[in-house]
Amino acid sequence: MSKPAVAVVDAKTSGNVGTIARAMKNFGFEELLLVDPPYLGRDSEAYGFAGQAREDVLPNARELSFDDLVSEFHTVGFTAITNEDATKHVRFPFRTPAELSASLADVEADTALVFGRERVGLTNDELARIDEVASIPASHDYPVMNLGQAATVALYELRDLAMNETQLPDVERHRAEEESIERFYDHAEAFLAEIDYPEEKRDKAMRMLRRMVGRTHPTGREINTVLGLLRRAENQME
Structure with a gap:
């Protein structure tokens, strides 16, 4: 590092x-x-x-x-x-x-x-x-x-x-680039809005998600896989 x-x-x-x-x-x-x-x-x-x-x-x-x-x-x-x-x-x-x-x-x-x-x-x-x-x-x-x-x-x-x-x-712990992680956060925030997650709870949910990801240090492959799951869920909803 x-x-x-x-x-x-x-x-x-x-x-x-x-x-x-x-x-x-x-x-x-x-x-x-x-x-x-x-x-x-x-x-x-x-x-x-x-x-x-x-x-x-x-x-x-x-x-x-x-x-x-x-x-x-x-x-x-x-x-x-x-x-x-x-x-x-x-x-x-x-x-x-x-x-x-x-x-x-x-x-x-x-x-x-x-x-x-x-x-x-x-x-x-x-x-x-x-x-x-x-x-x-x-x-x-x-x-x-x-x-x-x-x-x-x-x-x-x-x-x-x-x-x-x-x-x-x-x-095995090669952490994803910050740009990829920030893109995941943006997508997750948009996903919360798309599923009508209560607006007053979104900031709290995003803080929890950021803390969780911050502790786990995902690899680029891991963050891209989770991002792909979000995109697939959005496509299924559409």
Whole structure:
């Protein structure tokens, strides 16, 4: 697999971006993605906090929109606040970074580890569009971590994804291209409308489907087979 990118959404302080860049350098990650970043000039706190990452990770960061982020990458959103059970699907199910490491090791896709704002993290609307959810186990008395700290802990746990250059992917788990998976989601959403699935339940159903597919990492053949089943069902209805 390729090394996961690290995406930071709407950070308010440049120092936190610099801290994340430094953690990336520590643990072998290279690609930094920024959605609505603060000022990150050479005279900003980011360069003071970045250490040796000021030479490559930070100046090579790419700015993009959230829409582009979720369309280009298999996304894993990190949150401190999680739902407790399967009755709510925006923040559940979730994995710990350690669990995520084993799962992502077999993924042949461009992956982005997504971290949100200092105060509120990623919003429910953003998490609804993300493929997987992860959370760092912390005390129930105070589970919320500083943005830079959370990213550092997560990247440490996931370091094998970036530092083990010789690890070979499992050829049986060659994940479908993001374009194919997004096409499947579009078709599934249209299918729900065609079978008159209750409109007020469609968003929830699509979130559940996205989470399920995000965890299983289907191959291109698998996603095309399921897409073919949907098309055949539509033809039979017609």
